Amino acid sequence: MTRESGSWLVSAGLLAAAAAGSLVALTRYWQPCAGSIGAISFTDGCLVAMDEYAPPLIGQDPASLVGALGLAASLASAAAWLVVLPTIRAGVAARALLALPGLAAVAVAVWSATLAPGADGVPGWTLVLLDLLVLPAALALAALGLGGARLVRYVLVLLAATSAGVVHQVVDLTLALGLNQASWDSPPGSGVPTALAILATAIATLVLWRTAGRAQSPTASLPRDTSSGSGSPTIAVSLPS
Structure with missing residues (x-):
């Protein structure tokens, strides 16, 4: 396995861990709203949860299980982008530009963790900034000659790393509102x-x-083993990058 292959496997593992942590945290967080999907009235506990929900820590104290899982998930998704950056051949300036979205995602998560419990979350401009950093990074990837499925891979991980961004949250809210009538607040299931x-x-x-990896067909060369005269072929197999 090449070093680049290892980086992609680590990245996928971090994303899977981030998703699992988020789903566990969200399940616990929205527990007061169990059975409220599609409802038009909610319990007091559910209303409080709807009011306090705020990504990326799901509006919870990082010392709590839900908050800790939210923080860990945010850091894992950001790290998933940072670990694949060494696989890109680029100069110092381009690498810095590509690293900005991941570093900003880490900063937003850490900033959220420093806020007092019950606070409204990080300023809205930080979530806008996460999404604004995506476009120049994606353009930089294309400018570096990446294309096709390889470019898609990088862009997908980049979008996952900046999932706390405001555009992501608007899409999330729109989907959650499709199952609920709570248009005045974060509906139950937000974040899922x-x-x-x-x-x-x-x-x-x-x-x-x-x-x-499959597209890169194994390359076979058949040099003769002159020392033994056996003429045994040597097969060189390329692993996916």
């Missing part, structure tokens, strides 16, 4: 679409990595 999208990204990353 994002977690499922991260899980799908982990799976897609593995599939694309494996597909790339």
